[in-house]
Amino acid sequence: MQALEDKILQEGKVLxxxxxxxxxxxxxxxxxxxxxxxxxEFAKRFAHERITKILTIESSGIAPAVMAGLIMGVPVVxxxxxxxxxxxxxxxxxxxYSYTKQTANEIAVSKDFLHDDxxxxxxxxxxxxxxxxxxxxxxVKQAGAEFVGxxxxxxxxxxxxxxxxxxxxxxxxxxxxxxxxxxGKVTFQREEQLN
Amino acid sequence: MQALEDKILQEGKVLxxxxxxxxxxxxxxxxxxxxxxxxxEFAKRFAHERITKILTIESSGIAPAVMAGLIMGVPVVxxxxxxxxxxxxxxxxxxxYSYTKQTANEIAVSKDFLHDDxxxxxxxxxxxxxxxxxxxxxxVKQAGAEFVGxxxxxxxxxxxxxxxxxxxxxxxxxxxxxxxxxxGKVTFQREEQLN
Numbered sequence: 001m002q003a004l005e006d007k008i009l010q011e012g013k014v015l016x017x018x019x020x021x022x023x024x025x026x027x028x029x030x031x032x033x034x035x036x037x038x039x040x041e042f043a044k045r046f047a048h049e050r051i052t053k054i055l056t057i058e059s060s061g062i063a064p065a066v067m068a069g070l071i072m073g074v075p076v077v078x079x080x081x082x083x084x085x086x087x088x089x090x091x092x093x094x095x096x097y098s099y100t101k102q103t104a105n106e107i108a109v110s111k112d113f114l115h116d117d118x119x120x121x122x123x124x125x126x127x128x129x130x131x132x133x134x135x136x137x138x139x140v141k142q143a144g145a146e147f148v149g150x151x152x153x154x155x156x157x158x159x160x161x162x163x164x165x166x167x168x169x170x171x172x173x174x175x176x177x178x179x180x181x182x183x184g185k186v187t188f189q190r191e192e193q194l195n
Numbered sequence: 196m197q198a199l200e201d202k203i204l205q206e207g208k209v210l211x212x213x214x215x216x217x218x219x220x221x222x223x224x225x226x227x228x229x230x231x232x233x234x235x236e237f238a239k240r241f242a243h244e245r246i247t248k249i250l251t252i253e254s255s256g257i258a259p260a261v262m263a264g265l266i267m268g269v270p271v272v273x274x275x276x277x278x279x280x281x282x283x284x285x286x287x288x289x290x291x292y293s294y295t296k297q298t299a300n301e302i303a304v305s306k307d308f309l310h311d312d313x314x315x316x317x318x319x320x321x322x323x324x325x326x327x328x329x330x331x332x333x334x335v336k337q338a339g340a341e342f343v344g345x346x347x348x349x350x351x352x353x354x355x356x357x358x359x360x361x362x363x364x365x366x367x368x369x370x371x372x373x374x375x376x377x378x379g380k381v382t383f384q385r386e387e388q389l390n
Contacts, residue, residue, distance in 0.1 A: 028273065
């Protein structure tokens with residue numbers, strides 16, 4: 001997605017060969033117009049699926065997921081990273097290890113909002129090692145819902161989480177797929193390279 | 196706002212005289228269409244202000260804030276509840292005590308995304324004791340930015356946080372203001388009662 005790649009090149013900060021900071025439009029400050037374009041792109045790519053629900057994870061997945069939900073006309077559920085007082089039981093839960101924060105977190109979704117007749121699209125801001133996405137897939141499985149694939153805003157393709165999950169036959173649509181961030185320079189994997 | 200009050204009456208769960216759960220459309224599952232209507236209502240109520248930035252707090256403030264930002268054409272910044280590894284310094288920070296969770300949290304906003312020439316609208320999902328809102332106001336003050344007021348989705352008017360903050364001359368626009376939740380019944384404060 002050209003507008004997103006342009007934004008990453010203009011505003012993304014490459015902190016190391018593996019760390020990209022996009023706090024100016026996605027992870028701390030949010031560009032609502034770009035989020036709408038992202039939502040439209042997800043809706044287009046998954047237009048032929050009979051999606052009933054979008055599942056994401058707090059906090060940075062919420063903005064792109066809600067815009068996709070608005071355009072696709074379906075509710076959005078965000079998995080919580082820690083159980084709140086009013087959500088102790090009656091949940092689907094999975095463990096997610098964060099390499100960035102070096103901690104394991106439980107993510108949870110109330111059984112009230114994901115059912116075996118749901119057709120679920122996962123949306124998340126980043127895909128690197130794939131831990132968060134695997135946790136969300138685990139939750140969809142626990143619910144017995146149908147899973148059509150994942151829409152990712154930025155994939156760090158060089159970290160191979162996406163490749164491993166695709167090898168399981170799972171559809172992942174990444175709107176920007178980064179091939180390399182060596183020497184502070186972001187290089188994208190072109191669509192044609194994927195085919 | 197009638198559509199919001201209707202939704203609260205239809206789907207809100209009154210767990211006690213003080214606890215209202217709206218997990219089906221705001222705090223866990225999100226209704227994107229309702230969020231857009233909420234965003235439009237905030238934009239209408241603050242139409243005469245020259246707002247340059249919306250500030251909210253993760254996670255449940257993000258959806259209504261991003262919709263308001265989309266309609267008003269301004270970026271949204273969400274305060275983080277704990278500092279991430281890439282955000283240790285260079286922040287405005289404030290303490291927020293949560294009566295629900297009985298813990299004090301630090302909220303933080305990077306100095307990169309809030310400046311003394313910004314005109315800030317605060318948006319949050321709930322206003323009860325006012326602790327989160329006071330924390331956000333403190334951050335706006337630290338930035339030296341202009342502060343035009345706060346847009347709140349649901350105010351628990353009987354908990355008086357909003358009244359205390361209004362007495363400081365601060366403008367708060369609540370789209371639903373709950374007067375009482377006694378015996379499981381939600382009663383709203385009508386607009387005319389506020390005037």
